[in-house]
Amino acid sequence: MNLKKFLFVIITVLLSSNLYAQTLKLVTLEYPPYEYTHKGKVKGMAVDIVKLIFREMNQPITIEVLPWARAIKYIENGDRDAIFTAFKNSTREKFADYSTELIPQTVSLFVRKDSTIKFEGDLAELSSYSIGVVRKVSYGKLFDNAVSLKILTKIEPVNDGTQNFRRLLKGRVDMVVSNQYGGLHILKQLGKSDEVVELQTILQSIPSYIAFSKKRNLSDIRDKFDTILKKLKEDGRYQKIINSYFKTH
Numbered sequence: 001m002n003l004k005k006f007l008f009v010i011i012t013v014l015l016s017s018n019l020y021a022q023t024l025k026l027v028t029l030e031y032p033p034y035e036y037t038h039k040g041k042v043k044g045m046a047v048d049i050v051k052l053i054f055r056e057m058n059q060p061i062t063i064e065v066l067p068w069a070r071a072i073k074y075i076e077n078g079d080r081d082a083i084f085t086a087f088k089n090s091t092r093e094k095f096a097d098y099s100t101e102l103i104p105q106t107v108s109l110f111v112r113k114d115s116t117i118k119f120e121g122d123l124a125e126l127s128s129y130s131i132g133v134v135r136k137v138s139y140g141k142l143f144d145n146a147v148s149l150k151i152l153t154k155i156e157p158v159n160d161g162t163q164n165f166r167r168l169l170k171g172r173v174d175m176v177v178s179n180q181y182g183g184l185h186i187l188k189q190l191g192k193s194d195e196v197v198e199l200q201t202i203l204q205s206i207p208s209y210i211a212f213s214k215k216r217n218l219s220d221i222r223d224k225f226d227t228i229l230k231k232l233k234e235d236g237r238y239q240k241i242i243n244s245y246f247k248t249h
Contacts, residue, residue: 022060045242050063050210064080081212104207106179107203117175
């Protein structure tokens with residue numbers, strides 16, 4: 001093989017490897033409006049952000065919705081490449097390389113639009129009000145501790161968030177505690193976004209991330225992901241995606 005032909009083969013191989021990069025296998029959970037399935041397709045604000053970032057990287061991906069415990073185990077074992085939206089803890093950091101914050105998960109209080117309830121951070125202020133919650137859901141240490149210590153006693157549990165907001169709208173509870181984006185999503189689905197307001201002081205904001213399996217050796221991909229994520233936040237496209245999920249018209 002002469003030199004020109006050899007160089008042509010090498011260049012062709014290099015170009016092919018760039019154009020047809022190995023598809024990354026991502027896993028997530030059913031958690032609207034962050035990520036959820038609709039008519040067989042995976043949608044959601046976090047999904048849209050993740051897809052846009054990898055598209056900017058020219059990196060093909062697949063996204064699989066799984067039970068959360070199984071998804072985490074796949075990342076630990078290296079059976080999948082990355083998971084989102086995951087909280088960070090010391091156990092998971094042993095087997096996963098985390099991005100910078102992908103999206104916050106904020107816990108908020110919601111009241112009817114005509115409510116006179118005020119909240120400035122001390123949950124004792126709310127001791128006389130009935131509060132709707134979803135059974136077996138944690139709302140962060142601040143709220144959970146206030147319930148455990150009997151600072152808040154008028155707690156009314158139901159089976160899901162939609163039922164919670166319907167009770168609020170009918171006046172059966174004074175307020176609802178909810179994931180911020182989850183609550184806004186439910187209100188939009190109910191067509192009641194203009195009848196309920198979120199109190200200005202939040203209870204807690206927990207960052208969530210995309211995390212890459214250490215067994216897959218993807219720290220370079222993670223770094224590129226972070227660079228583009230930062231760019232999207234700076235140029236407004238990130239917030240535009242989030243805002244698009246709460247437009248009522």
